[in-house]
Amino acid sequence: MATQHPPAPEQQLSPVQFSRLAHRGILLGLSISQLIVLGIGVVTVVATIYTGGGMGLVWTSPIWLSCLLLAVVPVGGRKLVDWLSIVSRWMWRSTAGQLIFRRRVIKPRPVGTLALPGDATALREWVDPETGAAMVHDPHAQTLTAVLGVTHPAFVLLDPGEQERRINGWGRVLATACRSGRIARLQVCERTLPDSGTGLAEWWARHGTDDDSWPATTYRELIERAGPTGERHATTISIALDMNASGRQIRSAGGGIRGAAAVLRQEMTTLVAALRAADLATTGWLAPGEVAVILRSAYDPAAAPALERHADIGRSLATAGPVAVTESWDRVRTDSAHHTVLWLSEWPRSQVFPGFLAPLLLTSGVQRSFSLICTPVRADIAARDLRKKKVGLLSDATQRAKIGQVEDASRTAEYQDVLQQESDLTAGHGMLRYTGLISVSAPTVDELDAAVAAIEQAAVQASCETRRLVGQQATAFAVAALPLCRDV
Numbered sequence: 041m042a043t044q045h046p047p048a049p050e051q052q053l054s055p056v057q058f059s060r061l062a063h064r065g066i067l068l069g070l071s072i073s074q075l076i077v078l079g080i081g082v083v084t085v086v087a088t089i090y091t092g093g094g095m096g097l098v099w100t101s102p103i104w105l106s107c108l109l110l111a112v113v114p115v116g117g118r119k120l121v122d123w124l125s126i127v128s129r130w131m132w133r134s135t136a137g138q139l140i141f142r143r144r145v146i147k148p149r150p151v152g153t154l155a156l157p158g159d160a161t162a163l164r165e166w167v168d169p170e171t172g173a174a175m176v177h178d179p180h181a182q183t184l185t186a187v188l189g190v191t192h193p194a195f196v197l198l199d200p201g202e203q204e205r206r207i208n209g210w211g212r213v214l215a216t217a218c219r220s221g222r223i224a225r226l227q228v229c230e231r232t233l234p235d236s237g238t239g240l241a242e243w244w245a246r247h248g249t250d251d252d253s254w255p256a257t258t259y260r261e262l263i264e265r266a267g268p269t270g271e272r273h274a275t276t277i278s279i280a281l282d283m284n285a286s287g288r289q290i291r292s293a294g295g296g297i298r299g300a301a302a303v304l305r306q307e308m309t310t311l312v313a314a315l316r317a318a319d320l321a322t323t324g325w326l327a328p329g330e331v332a333v334i335l336r337s338a339y340d341p342a343a344a345p346a347l348e349r350h351a352d353i354g355r356s357l358a359t360a361g362p363v364a365v366t367e368s369w370d371r372v373r374t375d376s377a378h379h380t381v382l383w384l385s386e387w388p389r390s391q392v393f394p395g396f397l398a399p400l401l402l403t404s405g406v407q408r409s410f411s412l413i414c415t416p417v418r419a420d421i422a423a424r425d426l427r428k429k430k431v432g433l434l435s436d437a438t439q440r441a442k443i444g445q446v447e448d449a450s451r452t453a454e455y456q457d458v459l460q461q462e463s464d465l466t467a468g469h470g471m472l473r474y475t476g477l478i479s480v481s482a483p484t485v486d487e488l489d490a491a492v493a494a495i496e497q498a499a500v501q502a503s504c505e506t507r508r509l510v511g512q513q514a515t516a517f518a519v520a521a522l523p524l525c526r527d528v
Contacts, residue, residue, distance in 0.1 A: 053200040055391035059457040060450070073121045074111045081107030117385075117507060130369070130511040139514075141365040155361030156335070160518050160526070165328060165357045168301050171308070173325035174357065175301055176524055183224050183280040184300045185525040186308055187331055189323035190275045190315065196398050207394050209318025216314045217279075218416045218470025222289070223307060224282035228412040229523040230275045230401060233337070234345055271404065276326070276334075279304075279311055280525035329355030331523075336360045338521040341407060341481055342376035367514040371488065377407075377481045378488045381516035382495065384476030386505035399501035406480065406491045409521045413475040422471040426462045433458065477520035477528070478506065 070078070081104040088096040110121040133139055141157035149155060154163045154176070164177040166184070176185045195203060217223050250256050281304040283290060293299035312322055326334075336354050337344035339362035347354040354360070366373045371380045388396060401410060417425070433455045437447060465471060480495055482488035492508070499506045509516045512528070519528040 053204055053393050055393050057391050057460075058387035058389070059461060060386075060389060060454055070111070071119075071122070073124075074119060077107045077121050078111045081105075081111075116510075126511045139367045141362070141514075143361065143363050145363075149358060154335070154357055155359055156518065156522075157362065157365050158514055158518065160522075160524070163524070164297075166297050166301060167328055168305065168325075171305065171325055172327055173308070174328040174331045175297075175304065176331075177297060177300075178280075178524075178526065181224070181526070182283040183525070184283060184297070184304050185278055185280040186304060187326040187334075187523045188277045188279070188308070188311070188315075189326055189330075190277050191321045191323060192275065196395055196402075203394060206319055209320075213311070213314040213318050213320075214414065214472060215470050216310060217414065218472060220307060220310070220416070221418060222282055222286040222303065223416055224280040224285075225278075225525045225527065226280070226414045226416070227278040227523060227525040228275070228414070229278065229409060230273060230411075231334075231409045231521075232271050232407055233274055234271065234341070234407070271407075273401075276523045277311070277315070278523045278525035279307060281307060328357050332357045332360035335522060338409070338479075338517075339365075340375040340377075342483075365514060370508055370510050370513065371485075372513040372517050377483055378485055379479055379481045379513070379517050379521070380488060380492050381509050381513055381520050382478040382480065382492070382499075382506040383509050383516075384478070384499070384504050385507045387474070387476075388503035390503070392503055397502050397504075399498045400478075400495070400504070403494055403498045406494055408481065408491070408495060409479040411477045411479075411520045411523075413477070413519070413525070413527065415473040415475070415527075417471045417473060419465065419470075422465055423462075426458055426465065429458050430455070430462070475528070476504075477516060479517055479520035481521075 084100055084104045084107070085097065088100045092099065110124070111119060113120050115123065138158075143155065152164050152166075154160065154165060156163060159180070162179055164179065166175040166177055167173075168175055168186075173186050177183075178185070195206070198206070214226075217226050244250075244260065248256070248259070250260060281300060283300050286300070286303050289303045290296075290299040293302035308325065315322055332355050333344075333347050335357070336347060343354070362374045364373075364375060371378055373379070397410075433451065437451070437455075440447060461471065478495060478499075480488065480491050482491050496506055516528050518524070519526050
């Protein structure tokens with residue numbers, strides 16, 4: 041949760057403070073898995089002492105020593121016991137052949153489904169008859185998602201007063217999502233795309249003189265053969281309706297997907313009005329063909345320029361998925377590229393000014409997708425969670441004082457964050473949980489490693505900490521690179 045301080049005089053930009061990622065456990069900062077393995081070790085030691093004495097303790101040392109190491113030894117930011125579930129699931133998926141996806145070209149797919157691999161294969165498409173927007177239904181998560189195209193001026197080039205005004209406007213957009221109570225998630229996806237040359241082609245069609253002369257023929261062939269010559273940025277905002285929380289409204293609108301689409305249209309209208317008030321221009325809700333191009337371009341970046349130049353191909357959601365996907369421990373390979381997903385594990389711990397992500401978002405020469413997934417939390421649930429956190433932190437401090445453990449500054453800062461969040465919630469502000477994911481793509485593995493290193497360095501400049509997700513790259517890529525408003 042970000043806390044914004046009151047505006048400074050003369051419309052100067054105000055710094056913001058992000059809360060720290062909570063690391064509190066069940067008891068004394070220990071998670072449930074750590075307590076279980078420590079409990080097994082303690083029970084083993086006590087039972088051995090009473091039955092076998094000192095010699096029995098030596099014979100059972102592999103058991104209780106292993107429990108101790110699993111509970112306290114960290115590897116890669118996690119305790120060893122936390123790696124057990126990740127490695128076990130990875131080995132099970134490897135044995136079951138779930139790391140490789142190949143599309144069955146001859147076998148037809150069910151009507152209305154998206155051609156996506158993994159758990160996204162259950163997604164259904166629905167075209168809203170009133171707006172023409174493509175809505176994606178997730179039957180497992182019970183959500184209905186629509187995607188909105190957004191254009192905006194360069195934020196870093198605006199004066200501080202205008203930046204402050206736009207920040208306040210965006211805050212009102214997020215506050216609207218919090219007050220709704222029917223929105224499951226809101227995703228902001230910012231992608232870098234190769235320039236397909238459509239701008240040059242359109243300029244030549246409007247202003248050029250194609251008289252079959254040698255200069256005109258040469259110029260026309262140069263435009264047609266020109267590959268990607270630069271980068272451009274595209275931003276979308278996806279909104280997911282919580283069909284469980286909106287059950288009464290859906291039934292009132294007729295029930296089923298049609299009723300859910302009617303309720304989602306209300307949220308779409310509210311979101312567009314809030315974005316216009318924040319001076320963000322919308323290009324309209326994306327139709328099925330536009331969503332299909334985004335999905336196909338994510339899995340097959342080499343085809344993106346051709347898809348944008350030709351408006352009559354690649355516009356079907358039934359065929360927009362990948363042909364082949366091969367997942368490895370820390371990367372995933374699709375049709376024409378290798379991908380790696382990074383997780384923003386730590387936001388800036390000190391006060392920063394809005395626009396602090398500029399080094400990360402403006403990194404040139406890297407094809408990447410940045411997704412910010414905002415999960416609104418109802419006021420009553422947020423208040424209950426904050427009370428639980430505060431009680432847990434106070435009880436942990438009491439237990440540490442009893443055993444003589446010194447209180448460190450990180451726990452004190454975490455407690456202050458909880459107090460600040462509680463104060464903001466009492467003042468009427470909404471609470472959102474943020475998840476930042478960065479998908480980096482490149483044609484080869486060596487280029488991918490270089491691009492990931494550049495993104496990690498840019499994240500350091502933005503005062504953020506990134507961690508490469510392992511054992512779940514395919515699922516994380518579908519969340520980070522696709523504007524389908526799903527959770528990882």
